[in-house]
Amino acid sequence: MLERKQVKDRAQITFVLPADTPPGPVSVVGDFNEWKPGAHVLQPRSDGMRAVTVDLPAKNVHSFRYLAAGDYWFDEDHADSHDGINGLLHT
Structure with a gap:
């Protein structure tokens, strides 16, 4: 899930x-983080979820994916779109 704030x-x-x-x-x-694993690690929240917030320039398109333990890459179903492999965010 993605939460957004302008x-x-x-x-x-x-x-x-x-x-x-x-x-x-x-x-x-x-x-936005040069595809560096560990640069933005999701942390536990009080609502039983985990999250991380990233500040991005407005009016851009950014590619991203999630990386879990064991070199497990996966996508965000709620991305604005996908380019075949990566999720895309339109800020």
């Missing part, structure tokens, strides 16, 4: 997943 010329995107699906650490990786 702040002036920025978009705050919060990437949200269930706390235990998939198990183990999960990070969101994309062109």
